[in-house]
Amino acid sequence: MGTDTDLRVLRQDEWDKWYETLIRAFSGVPEAPEERELWNALTELDRSLGAWDGSECVGTAGAFSFRVTVPGGASVPAAGVTMVSVAGTHRRRGVLTAMMRRQLDDIRSLGEPLALLTASEPAIYGRFGYDAASFQRGAEIDTSRTTLSVPPGTDDVRLRYAAPEDVLDACEAVYAELVPRRPGMTARMPGWERVGVLDPESERDGASPLQCVVAERHGRVVGYARFRVKLGWEESGHNGTVVLQNLDALDPAADAALWRFLFGIDLTTTLVVRGRPVDEAWQYLVSDIRRCRPRTRDQLYVRLVDVGAALRARTYQAPVDVVFEVEDAFCPWNTGRWRLTGDAKGASCERTEDAADLALTVRELGAAYLGGVSLAALGAAGRVRELRQGALTEAAVGFGSTVAPWLSHGF
Known part of the structure; x- marks a missing residue:
């Protein structure tokens, strides 16, 4: 400056x-x-x-x-x-x-060991070592011509309307139970529960105030959906829109019950979905995915501040023993060779003088860190160099995740 x-x-x-x-x-x-x-x-x-x-x-x-x-x-x-x-x-x-x-x-x-951000302009943050590590799915679902096939047990789930404020604690309990299940989700710190029920009129775009439906089984809240409804009419009849804000559920039946409800709200023909996980189950329940107009965009950007601590903090879905040659121009303390050894039970990552197996920058490690971006794909783009045959496949499989990473709310 x-x-x-x-x-x-x-x-x-x-x-x-x-x-x-x-x-x-x-x-x-x-x-x-x-x-x-x-x-x-x-x-x-x-x-x-x-x-x-x-x-x-x-x-x-x-x-x-x-x-x-x-x-x-x-x-x-x-x-x-x-x-x-x-x-x-x-x-x-x-x-x-x-x-x-x-x-x-x-x-x-x-x-x-980690820094996270959501980028208004992605091109800005690459030079500081950040890269996209999770993605989000949006959709505009034609609910007048799309149906859902729901799993067994869906009809056993009871749905009821509730004021968002009145059931906030129960909804937060559902969210907290889900956090450990998916990479990229953040534990709700004090005060952050208010973000989900913030409902200024300026954000409604002509739609209703925020509404909430909770899913219950045996008297326990097992899911919830927060949404707005924007009515519309044309000569042939109604064409209202449901705009989903939040939906969390603890099991497939509760999840399907909430989606089925949203598909069937009276006087509406469109369900607008933003910022959802790319592997969310509704996509495999719909009768016609083309009528849903799905689209994908970048979401959470990750930067490894301490390479060793970050790579030790997670586990690996297959055994991995690989030496990374890391380049980090902005945080030079990360530059050098790191041996990562890990599996599904834990990992170690320490500096080493051993020959490198893979060469990459800290950006590639950030992109792959949550398991949503394949190191092999980055290798195909020329961003990871394989120095030992087979090392790229080994690392790519180990870094993967069976559940797509997802950031549940902005910040």
């Missing part, structure tokens, strides 16, 4: 000006008061950085203290990088690089 710019940890009395800088960078449209209040409460001041030119805030960056599920089910400390922006008046002066440098140094000092 220029000598006239000061980078420092955020103070509470600076939050409003700091947040206004962020909002302006993302179009300048004001948020609803309840949204602003929630993000103020969730901001971790000691993990938030501001770049200041005199009294003006010209750059923002923050991090949330998360725990993320990795293959094998362990919950690993991770920094959720967030609220990153640079004022248009101060671009190309090194402000972003300075904030990323300070932030990754701080993450390392806290002993967090």
Whole structure:
């Protein structure tokens, strides 16, 4: 940065000006008061950085203290990088690089082996070592011409409407039980349960306030769906839309019961789905996947801050014993050779002088870390070099996951 710019940890009395800088960078449209209040409460001041030119805030960056599920089910400390922006008046002066440098140094000092983010512009973050590690599925389902074949037990699930606030604790219990089952999911930290029921009118786009249906079996909540309904009419009749916000269920029957309900809401012909797991079961229950217009896009970006600690923290679905030659220009403490030895029970990863089997950068390790991106595919793209025959296949199989990684909510 220029000598006239000061980078420092955020103070509470600076939050409003700091947040206004962020909002302006993302179009300048004001948020609803309840949204602003929630993000103020969730901001971790000691993990938030501001770049200041005199009294003006010209750059923002923050991090949330998360725990993320990795293959094998362990919950690993991770920094959720967030609220990153640079004022248009101060671009190309090194402000972003300075904030990323300070932030990754701080993450390392806290002993967090991973950094996570969702990228507004993916091209920005590759130079800082991040890469897409999970993907999400969206769909616009024609429910007037698509049906579901549901598994046994679906009819035993009882559904009932409930105010989202009234069943928040029960829904959070369902979510917490699911977190260890899927890589990429984050344990809900205090206050984050409010994000799922935030319902400003500005976010509804003409649809109803947030509605909720819970699925119960023997009096226990085993799933829930939060959604909005937007009615529509044409000369031939109704053509309303259901917009799904959240859906979590503990078993296939509860999951199918909730999807069947959403397909059958009166006066609607379309179900809009965003940000769902790429391997979600509804796709294999529908009568015509083409009528669902599925689409896929990038979601969670992962950066290994400590290569050894990160690779030790997860397990491997097949035995792996491989030496990586890692290049990390932005965090040079990761550069060098690392021997990874692991299986489904655990792993070790230590520095070594042994000959390398695979050569790659820290970005490829981040992409493959959660099991959603194949090292073999990265090898086919020329991003991983195989130095010992068979090493790429061995590592690719070991790094895989039987469940697709998925980030359940943004941050």
